[in-house]
Amino acid sequence: MNTANLQLExxxxxxxxxxTALRDKxxxxxxxxxQALAKAEAGLVADVRRPAEVSAANVEAICFPLRYLRMANKAAAEEPAPSFSVLAARVGQSRPRGQTV
Incomplete structure (x- = not known):
């Protein structure tokens, strides 16, 4: 695995x-x-200044962190907290088949 991926995790x-700390306090x-994460994601998806060469799959990759954090936010009440792998899988499963940005 690429070490950059591990660092991003x-x-x-x-x-x-x-x-979690912001919410708990x-x-x-x-x-x-x-709402803040959804707004940031919508801004990324709608970026009209992004080069046309950036594929839909790459835009999906750009949006992954925001989708991951939204999923983590929704899973906050789960005990034990879901792992990175579980949440990443949920992000992937939350996109309907064939849907692109």
């Missing part, structure tokens, strides 16, 4: 922990976190 875990609700 650590970054996702760190961001998930920060989201009452600074942001689960819904507010989801």
């Amino acid at each position: 650590g970054v996702y875990a760190a961001l998930t922990a920060l989201m 009452g600074l942001l609700s689960q819904e507010e976190i989801d």
